[in-house]
Amino acid sequence: MSPTQFEAATLARDIRADALRMVAAANASHIGTCLSMGDILAVLYADILRYDVGDPSWSDRDRFILSKGHGAAILYAVLAEVGFFETELLAQYCCDGSMLMGHASHKVPGVEVSTGSLGHGLPIGTGMALAAKRGGVDYRTFVLVGDGELDEGSNWEAMLFATTHELDGLVMIVDRNGLQGFGESEDVMRLEPLAAKLEAFGWDVMTVDGHDCNQLRTALARDATVAGKPRAIIADTIKGKGVSYMEGKIEWHYRSPNAEQLAQALAELGVDS
Amino acid sequence: MRTAFVEQLCALAEADERIWLLTGDLGFSVLERFADAFPQRFVNAGVAEQNMIGVAAGLALSGKVPFVYSIANFPVMRCLEQIRNDVCYHGLDVKVVSVGGGMVYGSQGYTHHGVEDIAVMSALPGMSVLAPADPVEAAWAATAAVDRSGPVYVRLGKAGDPVLHSSPPQLEFGRAVTVREGADATLVSTGAALRIALEAASELESRGVHARVLSMPTVKPVDVEALTRAATDTPLVVTIEEHGPVGGLYSAVLEVIAPLRAAVCVRVALADEPAPMAGSCAYLSERSGLDPHSVAKTVLSLVGGKA
Structure with missing residues:
Protein backbone atom coordinates (compact mmCIF):
# COMPACT_ATOMS: atom_id res chain seq x y z
CA MET A 1 0.00 0.00 0.00
CA SER A 2 1.34 3.38 -0.93
CA PRO A 3 0.40 6.38 1.14
CA THR A 4 -1.33 8.94 -1.01
CA GLN A 5 -1.93 11.44 1.75
CA PHE A 6 1.56 12.88 1.48
CA GLU A 7 2.55 15.56 -0.93
CA ALA A 8 6.19 15.12 -1.84
CA ALA A 9 7.23 18.77 -1.75
CA THR A 10 5.64 19.30 1.65
CA LEU A 11 7.14 16.11 2.98
CA ALA A 12 10.55 17.19 1.70
CA ARG A 13 10.27 20.50 3.53
CA ASP A 14 9.14 18.84 6.74
CA ILE A 15 11.85 16.21 6.83
CA ARG A 16 14.53 18.80 6.08
CA ALA A 17 13.25 20.78 9.06
CA ASP A 18 13.17 17.65 11.24
CA ALA A 19 16.72 16.76 10.25
CA LEU A 20 17.95 20.27 11.00
CA ARG A 21 16.38 20.21 14.45
CA MET A 22 17.75 16.72 15.16
CA VAL A 23 21.29 17.47 14.05
CA ALA A 24 21.31 20.80 15.89
CA ALA A 25 20.01 19.26 19.11
CA ALA A 26 22.51 16.41 18.98
CA ASN A 27 25.36 18.65 17.84
CA ALA A 28 25.81 16.04 15.13
CA SER A 29 27.41 16.03 11.69
CA HIS A 30 26.14 15.28 8.19
CA ILE A 31 23.34 17.82 7.79
CA GLY A 32 24.60 18.69 4.30
CA THR A 33 24.12 15.17 3.00
CA CYS A 34 20.70 14.94 4.65
CA LEU A 35 19.52 18.04 2.85
CA SER A 36 20.85 16.97 -0.55
CA MET A 37 18.65 13.87 -0.57
CA GLY A 38 15.53 15.37 0.99
CA ASP A 39 13.55 15.45 -2.23
CA ILE A 40 14.60 11.95 -3.23
CA LEU A 41 13.37 10.50 0.06
CA ALA A 42 10.18 12.54 -0.07
CA VAL A 43 9.25 11.31 -3.55
CA LEU A 44 10.09 7.72 -2.64
CA TYR A 45 7.95 7.69 0.49
CA ALA A 46 5.14 9.86 -0.87
CA ASP A 47 4.72 8.43 -4.33
CA ILE A 48 6.85 5.41 -5.15
CA LEU A 49 7.51 2.87 -2.42
CA ARG A 50 5.01 0.18 -1.50
CA TYR A 51 4.97 -0.22 2.29
CA ASP A 52 2.76 -0.67 5.30
CA VAL A 53 3.71 1.36 8.36
CA GLY A 54 1.76 -1.08 10.52
CA ASP A 55 3.75 -4.03 9.18
CA PRO A 56 7.32 -2.94 8.38
CA SER A 57 8.34 -6.49 7.45
CA TRP A 58 5.41 -7.06 5.08
CA SER A 59 6.83 -9.53 2.54
CA ASP A 60 5.58 -7.69 -0.55
CA ARG A 61 6.96 -4.30 0.47
CA ASP A 62 9.42 -2.51 -1.72
CA ARG A 63 12.86 -2.46 -0.16
CA PHE A 64 14.70 0.80 0.39
CA ILE A 65 18.32 0.88 1.55
CA LEU A 66 20.05 4.11 2.47
CA SER A 67 23.59 3.04 1.70
CA LYS A 68 25.01 6.44 2.64
CA GLY A 69 24.11 5.67 6.22
CA HIS A 70 25.55 8.91 7.58
CA GLY A 71 22.37 10.58 6.31
CA ALA A 72 20.35 8.67 8.92
CA ALA A 73 18.74 11.75 10.46
CA ILE A 74 16.60 12.54 7.45
CA LEU A 75 15.80 8.86 6.87
CA TYR A 76 14.47 8.62 10.43
CA ALA A 77 12.58 11.84 9.79
CA VAL A 78 10.80 10.55 6.72
CA LEU A 79 9.98 7.24 8.40
CA ALA A 80 8.49 9.08 11.37
CA GLU A 81 6.58 11.54 9.20
CA VAL A 82 4.92 8.76 7.19
CA GLY A 83 4.00 6.91 10.36
CA PHE A 84 6.49 4.12 11.11
CA PHE A 85 6.97 5.65 14.57
CA GLU A 86 6.09 8.79 16.51
CA THR A 87 7.70 12.01 15.31
CA GLU A 88 8.26 12.94 18.98
CA LEU A 89 10.93 10.21 19.09
CA LEU A 90 13.07 12.15 16.62
CA ALA A 91 14.19 14.34 19.50
CA GLN A 92 16.04 11.29 20.82
CA TYR A 93 18.42 11.23 17.84
CA CYS A 94 21.90 10.23 19.07
CA CYS A 95 20.78 10.44 22.72
CA ASP A 96 21.89 7.90 25.31
CA GLY A 97 19.81 4.75 25.07
CA SER A 98 17.96 5.82 21.92
CA MET A 99 17.36 3.49 18.98
CA LEU A 100 18.16 6.42 16.68
CA MET A 101 21.87 5.90 16.17
CA GLY A 102 23.90 8.39 14.21
CA HIS A 103 24.18 6.01 11.29
CA ALA A 104 21.18 4.17 9.85
CA SER A 105 20.11 1.38 12.17
CA HIS A 106 17.87 -1.59 11.49
CA LYS A 107 16.66 -1.33 15.07
CA VAL A 108 14.45 1.51 13.82
CA PRO A 109 11.05 0.51 12.34
CA GLY A 110 11.17 0.89 8.57
CA VAL A 111 14.95 0.75 8.23
CA GLU A 112 15.80 -2.37 6.24
CA VAL A 113 19.53 -2.44 6.81
CA SER A 114 22.10 -0.82 9.08
CA THR A 115 24.64 1.12 7.08
CA GLY A 116 27.42 3.53 7.81
CA SER A 117 30.52 2.02 6.31
CA LEU A 118 30.14 2.88 2.65
CA GLY A 119 29.72 0.46 -0.22
CA HIS A 120 27.54 -2.06 1.62
CA GLY A 121 24.04 -1.14 0.53
CA LEU A 122 24.17 -1.96 -3.14
CA PRO A 123 25.44 -5.54 -2.72
CA ILE A 124 22.74 -6.22 -0.11
CA GLY A 125 20.07 -4.68 -2.33
CA THR A 126 21.36 -6.79 -5.18
CA GLY A 127 20.78 -9.90 -3.09
CA MET A 128 17.24 -8.77 -2.30
CA ALA A 129 16.59 -8.11 -5.98
CA LEU A 130 17.97 -11.54 -6.86
CA ALA A 131 15.64 -13.18 -4.33
CA ALA A 132 12.68 -11.33 -5.89
CA LYS A 133 13.65 -12.20 -9.43
CA ARG A 134 14.24 -15.90 -8.79
CA GLY A 135 11.24 -16.09 -6.51
CA GLY A 136 8.96 -14.56 -9.11
CA VAL A 137 7.77 -11.80 -6.76
CA ASP A 138 7.44 -8.22 -7.86
CA TYR A 139 8.70 -6.05 -5.04
CA ARG A 140 11.34 -3.52 -6.14
CA THR A 141 14.59 -2.72 -4.38
CA PHE A 142 15.91 0.85 -4.20
CA VAL A 143 19.39 1.71 -3.01
CA LEU A 144 20.44 5.32 -2.45
CA VAL A 145 24.20 5.78 -2.68
CA GLY A 146 26.34 8.88 -2.45
CA ASP A 147 28.61 9.89 -5.31
CA GLY A 148 31.64 9.84 -3.03
CA GLU A 149 30.54 6.39 -1.95
CA LEU A 150 31.12 5.17 -5.49
CA ASP A 151 34.84 5.24 -4.66
CA GLU A 152 34.19 1.90 -2.96
CA GLY A 153 34.91 -1.01 -5.30
CA SER A 154 32.17 -3.18 -3.82
CA ASN A 155 29.59 -1.03 -5.65
CA TRP A 156 31.16 -1.87 -8.97
CA GLU A 157 31.21 -5.55 -8.10
CA ALA A 158 27.50 -5.29 -7.38
CA MET A 159 26.86 -3.45 -10.63
CA LEU A 160 28.53 -6.22 -12.63
CA PHE A 161 26.50 -8.79 -10.73
CA ALA A 162 23.19 -6.98 -11.21
CA THR A 163 23.73 -6.77 -14.96
CA THR A 164 24.71 -10.42 -15.21
CA HIS A 165 21.56 -11.48 -13.40
CA GLU A 166 19.36 -8.97 -15.26
CA LEU A 167 18.01 -7.51 -12.04
CA ASP A 168 15.43 -5.14 -13.46
CA GLY A 169 13.79 -4.86 -10.05
CA LEU A 170 16.84 -3.02 -8.75
CA VAL A 171 17.16 0.76 -8.77
CA MET A 172 20.31 2.60 -7.70
CA ILE A 173 19.92 6.30 -7.03
CA VAL A 174 23.15 8.29 -6.94
CA ASP A 175 22.95 11.41 -4.80
CA ARG A 176 25.33 13.38 -7.00
CA ASN A 177 26.02 16.34 -4.73
CA GLY A 178 29.61 16.56 -5.87
CA LEU A 179 31.16 16.82 -2.42
CA GLN A 180 32.64 14.21 -0.14
CA GLY A 181 34.57 14.01 3.09
CA PHE A 182 37.64 15.96 2.18
CA GLY A 183 37.03 17.55 -1.19
CA GLU A 184 35.06 17.71 -4.40
CA SER A 185 34.16 14.27 -5.67
CA GLU A 186 35.71 14.89 -9.07
CA ASP A 187 39.00 15.91 -7.48
CA VAL A 188 39.17 13.03 -5.02
CA MET A 189 38.27 10.16 -7.37
CA ARG A 190 37.15 11.07 -10.85
CA LEU A 191 33.74 9.58 -11.64
CA GLU A 192 32.93 11.39 -14.88
CA PRO A 193 31.72 10.41 -17.33
CA LEU A 194 29.54 8.70 -14.73
CA ALA A 195 26.47 8.07 -16.86
CA ALA A 196 28.60 6.54 -19.60
CA LYS A 197 30.37 4.36 -17.04
CA LEU A 198 27.11 3.04 -15.66
CA GLU A 199 25.78 2.46 -19.17
CA ALA A 200 28.95 0.59 -20.05
CA PHE A 201 28.31 -1.59 -17.00
CA GLY A 202 24.98 -2.51 -18.57
CA TRP A 203 22.64 -0.35 -16.54
CA ASP A 204 19.71 1.67 -17.81
CA VAL A 205 20.78 5.17 -16.84
CA MET A 206 18.85 8.37 -16.42
CA THR A 207 20.10 11.71 -15.12
CA VAL A 208 17.62 13.97 -13.35
CA ASP A 209 17.48 17.11 -11.27
CA GLY A 210 17.49 15.58 -7.81
CA HIS A 211 15.45 18.45 -6.45
CA ASP A 212 12.67 18.23 -9.06
CA CYS A 213 9.95 15.97 -7.69
CA ASN A 214 8.33 15.44 -11.08
CA GLN A 215 11.56 14.34 -12.70
CA LEU A 216 12.28 12.03 -9.76
CA ARG A 217 8.79 10.52 -9.92
CA THR A 218 9.13 9.80 -13.63
CA ALA A 219 12.55 8.22 -13.23
CA LEU A 220 11.55 6.11 -10.22
CA ALA A 221 8.22 4.88 -11.60
CA ARG A 222 7.77 1.16 -12.12
CA ASP A 223 6.70 1.68 -15.71
CA ALA A 224 10.06 3.29 -16.45
CA THR A 225 11.75 -0.08 -16.01
CA VAL A 226 13.61 -1.52 -18.98
CA ALA A 227 13.19 -5.29 -19.00
CA GLY A 228 16.36 -7.16 -18.05
CA LYS A 229 18.29 -4.09 -16.93
CA PRO A 230 18.93 -2.63 -13.52
CA ARG A 231 18.22 1.08 -13.41
CA ALA A 232 20.58 3.85 -12.30
CA ILE A 233 19.29 7.32 -11.60
CA ILE A 234 21.93 9.99 -11.29
CA ALA A 235 20.24 12.66 -9.22
CA ASP A 236 22.09 15.94 -9.54
CA THR A 237 21.79 17.57 -6.15
CA ILE A 238 23.19 20.36 -4.04
CA LYS A 239 24.72 19.47 -0.71
CA GLY A 240 22.92 21.47 1.96
CA LYS A 241 19.98 22.15 -0.37
CA GLY A 242 17.40 24.57 1.00
CA VAL A 243 19.60 26.41 3.47
CA SER A 244 21.48 29.23 1.77
CA TYR A 245 24.54 29.25 3.96
CA MET A 246 24.98 25.48 3.73
CA GLU A 247 24.52 24.97 0.01
CA GLY A 248 27.61 23.65 -1.69
CA LYS A 249 29.72 24.05 1.44
CA ILE A 250 31.82 21.07 2.47
CA GLU A 251 32.06 22.22 6.09
CA TRP A 252 28.40 21.31 6.58
CA HIS A 253 29.41 17.70 6.24
CA TYR A 254 30.76 18.21 9.75
CA ARG A 255 29.32 21.28 11.41
CA SER A 256 26.12 21.52 13.37
CA PRO A 257 24.00 24.68 13.27
CA ASN A 258 23.81 26.82 16.42
CA ALA A 259 20.49 28.25 17.61
CA GLU A 260 20.67 31.30 15.43
CA GLN A 261 21.71 29.33 12.36
CA LEU A 262 18.94 26.82 13.00
CA ALA A 263 16.34 29.58 13.19
CA GLN A 264 17.56 31.05 9.92
CA ALA A 265 17.54 27.62 8.25
CA LEU A 266 13.99 26.88 9.36
CA ALA A 267 12.87 30.34 8.24
CA GLU A 268 14.37 29.75 4.81
CA LEU A 269 12.49 26.45 4.58
CA GLY A 270 9.32 28.29 5.55
CA VAL A 271 8.62 26.40 8.77
CA ASP A 272 8.26 27.60 12.33
CA SER A 273 11.20 27.31 14.67
CA MET B 1 35.93 -33.28 4.10
CA GLY B 157 40.05 -29.27 5.19
CA LYS B 158 40.41 -30.69 1.74
CA ALA B 159 39.15 -33.52 -0.39
CA GLY B 160 40.39 -36.97 0.60
CA ASP B 161 40.89 -36.32 4.30
CA PRO B 162 40.86 -39.64 6.17
CA VAL B 163 38.09 -40.62 8.55
CA LEU B 164 39.61 -40.29 12.01
CA HIS B 165 36.76 -41.55 14.15
CA SER B 166 36.94 -45.31 14.52
CA SER B 167 33.32 -45.40 15.64
CA PRO B 168 30.51 -42.93 14.88
CA PRO B 169 31.02 -39.99 17.25
CA GLN B 170 28.28 -38.29 19.24
CA LEU B 171 28.32 -34.90 17.58
CA GLU B 172 26.47 -32.02 19.07
CA PHE B 173 26.74 -28.29 18.47
CA GLY B 174 28.98 -26.67 21.08
CA ARG B 175 30.20 -30.00 22.39
CA ALA B 176 33.62 -31.58 22.28
CA VAL B 177 33.97 -35.24 21.36
CA THR B 178 36.06 -37.44 23.63
CA VAL B 179 37.89 -39.55 21.10
CA ARG B 180 40.19 -41.23 23.59
CA GLU B 181 40.21 -41.45 27.37
CA GLY B 182 43.20 -40.75 29.57
CA ALA B 183 44.09 -39.15 32.89
CA ASP B 184 47.69 -37.94 32.51
CA ALA B 185 47.11 -35.15 30.02
CA THR B 186 44.42 -33.87 27.67
CA LEU B 187 45.14 -33.16 24.03
CA VAL B 188 42.53 -30.80 22.60
CA SER B 189 42.43 -30.39 18.84
CA THR B 190 40.22 -28.69 16.33
CA GLY B 191 39.91 -29.43 12.64
CA ALA B 192 42.24 -31.84 10.91
CA ALA B 193 44.77 -31.49 13.73
CA LEU B 194 42.85 -34.33 15.38
CA ARG B 195 45.09 -36.68 13.41
CA ILE B 196 48.15 -35.17 15.11
CA ALA B 197 46.48 -35.46 18.50
CA LEU B 198 45.61 -39.11 17.99
CA GLU B 199 49.05 -40.07 16.73
CA ALA B 200 50.68 -38.18 19.59
CA ALA B 201 48.42 -40.00 22.04
CA SER B 202 49.49 -43.34 20.60
CA GLU B 203 53.14 -42.41 20.93
CA LEU B 204 52.58 -41.27 24.51
CA GLU B 205 50.77 -44.49 25.30
CA SER B 206 53.88 -46.43 24.32
CA ARG B 207 55.78 -44.28 26.81
CA GLY B 208 53.27 -45.00 29.57
CA VAL B 209 51.45 -41.68 29.42
CA HIS B 210 47.70 -41.92 29.02
CA ALA B 211 46.42 -38.92 27.13
CA ARG B 212 42.79 -37.98 26.71
CA VAL B 213 41.95 -36.63 23.26
CA LEU B 214 39.16 -34.13 22.70
CA SER B 215 38.09 -33.14 19.21
CA MET B 216 36.45 -29.73 19.14
CA PRO B 217 34.48 -29.30 15.94
CA THR B 218 32.83 -26.29 17.57
CA VAL B 219 35.38 -23.66 18.58
CA LYS B 220 32.78 -21.01 19.32
CA PRO B 221 30.82 -21.43 21.49
CA VAL B 222 33.45 -23.55 23.18
CA ASP B 223 32.50 -26.55 25.33
CA VAL B 224 33.04 -25.16 28.82
CA GLU B 225 31.97 -28.36 30.52
CA ALA B 226 34.38 -30.66 28.69
CA LEU B 227 37.26 -28.25 29.19
CA THR B 228 36.50 -27.78 32.87
CA ARG B 229 36.49 -31.55 33.24
CA ALA B 230 39.78 -31.84 31.37
CA ALA B 231 41.44 -29.21 33.53
CA THR B 232 40.13 -30.88 36.66
CA ASP B 233 40.86 -34.49 35.69
CA THR B 234 44.27 -34.02 34.08
CA PRO B 235 47.19 -31.81 35.14
CA LEU B 236 48.10 -30.80 31.61
CA VAL B 237 46.03 -29.55 28.68
CA VAL B 238 47.68 -29.17 25.28
CA THR B 239 45.84 -27.47 22.43
CA ILE B 240 46.70 -28.52 18.88
CA GLU B 241 45.57 -26.47 15.91
CA GLU B 242 46.56 -25.74 12.34
CA HIS B 243 46.26 -22.03 12.97
CA GLY B 244 48.45 -19.13 14.00
CA PRO B 245 49.22 -18.81 17.70
CA VAL B 246 46.93 -15.84 18.38
CA GLY B 247 43.21 -16.00 18.94
CA GLY B 248 42.53 -19.57 17.89
CA LEU B 249 41.74 -22.73 19.82
CA TYR B 250 44.35 -22.01 22.50
CA SER B 251 42.73 -18.69 23.31
CA ALA B 252 39.27 -20.23 23.42
CA VAL B 253 40.46 -23.01 25.72
CA LEU B 254 42.47 -20.71 27.97
CA GLU B 255 39.49 -18.43 28.44
CA VAL B 256 37.83 -21.38 30.15
CA ILE B 257 40.78 -22.95 31.90
CA ALA B 258 42.83 -19.98 33.14
CA PRO B 259 40.34 -18.83 35.80
CA LEU B 260 40.12 -22.39 37.19
CA ARG B 261 43.77 -22.33 38.29
CA ALA B 262 43.82 -26.05 37.73
CA ALA B 263 45.77 -27.54 34.85
CA VAL B 264 48.76 -26.16 33.00
CA CYS B 265 47.72 -25.27 29.48
CA VAL B 266 50.16 -25.00 26.57
CA ARG B 267 49.67 -24.70 22.85
CA VAL B 268 50.96 -26.30 19.73
CA ALA B 269 50.17 -24.13 16.73
CA LEU B 270 51.73 -22.58 13.66
CA ALA B 271 54.41 -19.93 14.04
CA ASP B 272 53.38 -16.29 14.02
CA GLU B 273 54.82 -15.63 10.58
CA PRO B 274 53.86 -16.06 6.94
CA ALA B 275 55.34 -19.34 5.72
CA PRO B 276 58.63 -18.23 4.13
CA MET B 277 58.94 -21.03 1.60
CA ALA B 278 56.96 -23.53 -0.43
CA GLY B 279 56.06 -26.73 1.31
CA SER B 280 53.39 -29.31 1.92
CA CYS B 281 50.98 -28.91 4.78
CA ALA B 282 52.95 -31.51 6.77
CA TYR B 283 56.30 -29.91 5.98
CA LEU B 284 55.23 -26.41 6.95
CA SER B 285 53.41 -27.64 10.05
CA GLU B 286 56.44 -29.56 11.26
CA ARG B 287 58.55 -26.42 10.98
CA SER B 288 56.34 -25.03 13.74
CA GLY B 289 56.44 -28.20 15.81
CA LEU B 290 52.92 -29.04 14.76
CA ASP B 291 53.41 -32.79 14.36
CA PRO B 292 52.70 -35.86 16.51
CA HIS B 293 56.24 -36.43 17.71
CA SER B 294 56.72 -32.80 18.75
CA VAL B 295 53.42 -32.86 20.61
CA ALA B 296 54.43 -36.06 22.40
CA LYS B 297 57.77 -34.54 23.34
CA THR B 298 56.08 -31.44 24.73
CA VAL B 299 53.78 -33.57 26.85
CA LEU B 300 56.60 -35.76 28.13
CA SER B 301 58.64 -32.73 29.11
CA LEU B 302 55.73 -31.38 31.15
CA VAL B 303 54.19 -34.42 32.81
CA GLY B 304 57.59 -35.41 34.19
CA GLY B 305 58.66 -38.64 35.79
CA LYS B 306 56.34 -40.91 33.90
CA ALA B 307 58.53 -41.05 30.81
Missing part, protein backbone atom coordinates in the same frame (compact mmCIF):
# COMPACT_ATOMS: atom_id res chain seq x y z
CA ARG B 2 34.93 -31.13 1.16
CA THR B 3 33.03 -33.90 -0.60
CA ALA B 4 31.24 -35.09 2.52
CA PHE B 5 30.19 -31.54 3.29
CA VAL B 6 28.83 -30.80 -0.19
CA GLU B 7 27.02 -34.15 -0.33
CA GLN B 8 25.34 -33.42 2.95
CA LEU B 9 24.49 -29.90 1.84
CA CYS B 10 22.79 -31.30 -1.26
CA ALA B 11 20.80 -33.70 0.88
CA LEU B 12 19.74 -30.85 3.16
CA ALA B 13 18.83 -28.61 0.21
CA GLU B 14 16.58 -31.34 -1.13
CA ALA B 15 14.39 -31.00 1.92
CA ASP B 16 14.87 -27.31 2.70
CA GLU B 17 14.16 -24.81 -0.04
CA ARG B 18 15.68 -21.98 1.94
CA ILE B 19 19.18 -23.30 1.32
CA TRP B 20 21.17 -21.49 -1.38
CA LEU B 21 24.80 -21.88 -2.38
CA LEU B 22 26.98 -18.99 -3.55
CA THR B 23 30.54 -19.46 -4.70
CA GLY B 24 33.30 -16.99 -5.41
CA ASP B 25 34.10 -18.70 -8.71
CA LEU B 26 35.63 -21.74 -7.02
CA GLY B 27 34.55 -25.33 -6.56
CA PHE B 28 35.07 -26.67 -10.08
CA SER B 29 34.19 -30.40 -10.14
CA VAL B 30 32.83 -30.11 -6.58
CA LEU B 31 29.78 -27.85 -6.62
CA GLU B 32 28.27 -28.99 -9.92
CA ARG B 33 26.05 -31.49 -8.15
CA PHE B 34 24.40 -28.68 -6.20
CA ALA B 35 24.26 -26.37 -9.23
CA ASP B 36 22.67 -29.08 -11.36
CA ALA B 37 20.15 -30.14 -8.74
CA PHE B 38 19.16 -26.62 -7.62
CA PRO B 39 19.98 -24.16 -10.40
CA GLN B 40 17.61 -21.55 -9.00
CA ARG B 41 19.42 -21.65 -5.68
CA PHE B 42 22.96 -21.66 -6.98
CA VAL B 43 24.94 -18.52 -7.79
CA ASN B 44 28.48 -18.13 -9.04
CA ALA B 45 29.05 -14.62 -7.74
CA GLY B 46 32.37 -14.27 -9.54
CA VAL B 47 35.68 -13.23 -8.10
CA ALA B 48 34.05 -10.55 -5.97
CA GLU B 49 33.86 -11.60 -2.35
CA GLN B 50 32.62 -8.31 -0.90
CA ASN B 51 29.60 -8.31 -3.16
CA MET B 52 29.09 -12.03 -2.60
CA ILE B 53 28.66 -11.56 1.15
CA GLY B 54 26.40 -8.56 0.55
CA VAL B 55 24.25 -10.60 -1.82
CA ALA B 56 24.13 -13.41 0.73
CA ALA B 57 22.98 -10.89 3.34
CA GLY B 58 20.28 -9.65 1.00
CA LEU B 59 19.15 -13.22 0.38
CA ALA B 60 19.10 -13.97 4.10
CA LEU B 61 17.03 -10.83 4.67
CA SER B 62 14.64 -12.35 2.13
CA GLY B 63 14.23 -15.55 4.11
CA LYS B 64 16.93 -17.70 2.49
CA VAL B 65 19.75 -19.60 4.15
CA PRO B 66 22.73 -18.93 1.89
CA PHE B 67 25.99 -20.86 2.12
CA VAL B 68 28.94 -18.91 0.79
CA TYR B 69 31.81 -21.01 -0.51
CA SER B 70 35.40 -20.14 -1.23
CA ILE B 71 38.89 -21.26 -0.25
CA ALA B 72 41.41 -20.49 2.48
CA ASN B 73 41.21 -16.88 3.69
CA PHE B 74 39.22 -15.59 0.69
CA PRO B 75 35.70 -15.75 2.17
CA VAL B 76 36.93 -14.33 5.48
CA MET B 77 39.45 -11.56 4.98
CA ARG B 78 38.56 -9.64 1.84
CA CYS B 79 34.96 -9.36 2.91
CA LEU B 80 35.46 -9.21 6.67
CA GLU B 81 33.58 -5.95 7.06
CA GLN B 82 30.65 -7.33 5.09
CA ILE B 83 30.57 -10.34 7.42
CA ARG B 84 30.78 -8.05 10.43
CA ASN B 85 28.28 -5.36 9.43
CA ASP B 86 25.93 -7.03 6.98
CA VAL B 87 25.79 -10.53 8.43
CA CYS B 88 26.66 -10.46 12.14
CA TYR B 89 25.19 -7.07 13.03
CA HIS B 90 21.88 -8.17 11.53
CA GLY B 91 22.17 -11.70 12.96
CA LEU B 92 21.60 -13.22 9.54
CA ASP B 93 21.46 -16.86 8.53
CA VAL B 94 24.54 -16.67 6.34
CA LYS B 95 26.93 -19.63 6.49
CA VAL B 96 30.47 -18.88 5.41
CA VAL B 97 32.39 -21.95 4.28
CA SER B 98 36.11 -22.05 3.67
CA VAL B 99 37.70 -25.05 2.04
CA GLY B 100 41.38 -25.45 2.69
CA GLY B 101 41.52 -23.92 6.14
CA GLY B 102 44.96 -24.02 7.73
CA MET B 103 47.93 -25.07 5.60
CA VAL B 104 46.00 -27.23 3.14
CA TYR B 105 47.26 -25.09 0.25
CA GLY B 106 50.76 -25.26 1.69
CA SER B 107 52.84 -25.06 -1.46
CA GLN B 108 50.69 -22.33 -2.93
CA GLY B 109 52.11 -19.81 -0.51
CA TYR B 110 50.90 -17.57 2.28
CA THR B 111 48.27 -15.82 0.12
CA HIS B 112 46.43 -19.17 0.17
CA HIS B 113 46.88 -20.06 3.84
CA GLY B 114 43.85 -19.79 6.10
CA VAL B 115 45.71 -19.47 9.35
CA GLU B 116 44.05 -16.55 11.13
CA ASP B 117 40.45 -17.39 10.24
CA ILE B 118 39.39 -18.88 13.58
CA ALA B 119 40.69 -15.83 15.44
CA VAL B 120 39.05 -13.37 13.11
CA MET B 121 35.70 -15.14 12.89
CA SER B 122 35.59 -15.84 16.63
CA ALA B 123 35.97 -12.14 17.33
CA LEU B 124 32.65 -11.35 15.64
CA PRO B 125 29.59 -11.13 17.90
CA GLY B 126 27.06 -13.86 17.26
CA MET B 127 29.30 -15.83 14.93
CA SER B 128 29.56 -19.57 15.52
CA VAL B 129 32.81 -21.23 14.44
CA LEU B 130 32.97 -24.85 13.31
CA ALA B 131 36.13 -26.70 12.29
CA PRO B 132 35.40 -30.37 11.63
CA ALA B 133 38.22 -32.90 11.85
CA ASP B 134 37.27 -35.43 9.21
CA PRO B 135 34.54 -36.29 6.69
CA VAL B 136 32.23 -37.51 9.45
CA GLU B 137 32.44 -34.25 11.36
CA ALA B 138 32.24 -32.30 8.08
CA ALA B 139 28.90 -33.83 7.10
CA TRP B 140 27.64 -33.09 10.59
CA ALA B 141 28.87 -29.48 10.25
CA ALA B 142 26.63 -28.89 7.24
CA THR B 143 23.59 -29.94 9.26
CA ALA B 144 24.73 -28.05 12.34
CA ALA B 145 25.20 -24.88 10.29
CA VAL B 146 21.63 -25.03 9.05
CA ASP B 147 20.19 -25.91 12.44
CA ARG B 148 22.11 -23.15 14.19
CA SER B 149 20.22 -19.91 13.70
CA GLY B 150 22.40 -16.97 12.70
CA PRO B 151 25.88 -16.64 11.23
CA VAL B 152 28.12 -19.69 11.14
CA TYR B 153 31.66 -20.06 9.87
CA VAL B 154 32.71 -23.54 8.73
CA ARG B 155 36.37 -24.27 8.24
CA LEU B 156 36.92 -27.36 6.15
